[in-house]
Every structure is written in structure tokens, then in C-alpha cells.
Amino acid sequence: MKGxxxxxxxxxxxxxxxxxxxxxxxxxxxxxxxxxxxxxxxxCLSDELTDWEGTKLPKEYIxxxxxxxxxxxxxxxxxxxxxxxxNVLGCVSQRRYSLENNxxxxxxxxxxxxxxxxxxxxxxxxxxxxTILSSNGPNMFVITPEFVKQWDDTWDVVVNxxxxxxxxxxxxTADIYKESLEDMGEINIVELPYLKxxxxxxxxxxxxxxxxxxxxxxxxxxxxxxTLAHYLEALRK
Numbered sequence: 001m002k003g004x005x006x007x008x009x010x011x012x013x014x015x016x017x018x019x020x021x022x023x024x025x026x027x028x029x030x031x032x033x034x035x036x037x038x039x040x041x042x043x044c045l046s047d048e049l050t051d052w053e054g055t056k057l058p059k060e061y062i063x064x065x066x067x068x069x070x071x072x073x074x075x076x077x078x079x080x081x082x083x084x085x086x087n088v089l090g091c092v093s094q095r096r097y098s099l100e101n102n103x104x105x106x107x108x109x110x111x112x113x114x115x116x117x118x119x120x121x122x123x124x125x126x127x128x129x130x131t132i133l134s135s136n137g138p139n140m141f142v143i144t145p146e147f148v149k150q151w152d153d154t155w156d157v158v159v160n161x162x163x164x165x166x167x168x169x170x171x172x173t174a175d176i177y178k179e180s181l182e183d184m185g186e187i188n189i190v191e192l193p194y195l196k197x198x199x200x201x202x203x204x205x206x207x208x209x210x211x212x213x214x215x216x217x218x219x220x221x222x223x224x225x226x227t228l229a230h231y232l233e234a235l236r237k
Contacts, residue, residue, distance in 0.1 A: 008094035023075035090221030112200030
């Protein structure tokens with residue numbers, strides 16, 4: 001069984017990438033080896049998106065620091081590091097690249113570098129995936145971990161009930177360390193009354209679903225690929 005974690009990163013997000021890879025390393029301690037993981041990372045060094053003449057940190061420093069981080073924190077899995085491809089200039093084209101280049105994957109996890117996650121998140125995501133499959137459930141589905149309150153009430157289906165009464169945009173003032181380390185109670189798998197997920201929130205998407213939807217070229221480098229998956233998953237039901 002193979003899972004691919006796909007990450008797109010800009011040079012100004014370098015230290016966010018460090019925290020993300022450190023978090024994945026901590027998560028790896030709780031894995032049982034039943035899933036082989038690969039982490040696809042693009043550190044976008046494209047001249048189109050960065051004015052290298054006007055930056056204080058040269059391109060070579062960003063490249064060397066990224067290699068250092070990957071070698072330090074991803075010794076527990078396979079990894080692939082992409083640099084100057086003009087075909088990958090955003091998180092959507094990154095997800096398209098991962099889908100096309102990992103035909104043997106069983107599922108993909110879309111992960112943004114500005115996400116903070118618990119040390120047990122990856123374990124629970126993979127165990128949820130295996131539980132659904134072992135119960136003869138569908139092979140086309142999305143798994144989203146719960147979050148604190150962010151947007152309007154339609155998102156409450158993926159918000160932990162502790163935060164349902166919190167104000168909109170609570171995440172902007174939340175203490176992420178305190179929130180992530182607190183015991184949130186018993187872990188359950190809940191089927192949502194309607195599909196709600198956002199790309200990059202440690203979202204797990206099965207390959208059969210992505211094979212059906214694809215990540216269309218028309219969406220460019222940054223677009224509404226999660227909305228398309230919403231629509232096609234609704235049609236399946």
C-alpha cells in the first residue's frame with residue numbers, strides 16, 4: 001500500500017517547510033509500516049515567481065537549505081524533490097504532477113506548509129483509510145481531519161464540536177500549540193451529510209477518485225481542484 005504526500009512551497013515559505021517536515025517526522029514514529037510513504041515536494045525556484053535580483057537570500061541558499069531539511073526529516077520515507085519546472089508553479093499543478101507521476105499510489109495527501117497538525121494525524125488518516133476499505137466501503141472517498149473554527153457554519157461538519165460556537169476566523173487568534181496538544185476525546189470516523197474539504201488541509205483523497213476527476217490543465221497552477229472533486233463525488237452518490 002502506498003500513500004503520497006504532496007507539498008508545494010515557495011522560497012518565502014522555507015521555514016514553514018521546515019516545521020512541516022519536522023511534523024511529518026514526528027508523525028512517522030507512530031506508523032506501523034503497513035503503508036509505504038513518498039513525499040513529493042516542489043521548492044519553486046522559478047524566476048517567474050521570485051525576483052532573485054531583489055532578494056537577500058540567493059537561490060543557491062534556498063536550494064541547499066531545502067536539501068538539508070529533506071535529508072534530515074524524510075529519512076523514514078521515499079521522497080522526490082522538484083525545482084525549476086515551469087509546469088509546477090502552484091499547489092494545483094503540484095497535485096497534478098504527483099498524480100501523473102505516482103501511478104502505483106493508493107491515496108494522496110494534499111498538505112500546505114502553513115498547516116499545523118498533531119503528531120498522530122498521519123496515523124489516524126491511514127487507519128481511517130484502511131478501516132473504510134476493510135469494511136467493503138467505497139474506494140472513492142475523501143478523508144478530512146477536524147479543525148478549529150475558521151469560516152462560516154457550513155464548515156462545521158469538519159470542525160471539532162468544541163469549536164462550533166467559536167467566532168468565525170477563530171483560527172487567526174488560536175494558540176495552535178495549545179489546541180493541537182489538548183486531548184480532543186475519542187477518535188471516530190464520521191460520514192459527512194455533505195462533502196466538505198479544502199485542498200492542503202492534510203486532506204486524504206483516494207487514487208480511484210482522483211483518477212476519475214483528474215486535476216485539469218485548465219485549472220492552471222492554482223485553482224478550484226477541490227471544488228471539482230466535490231462535484232464529481234456528489235454525482236457518484
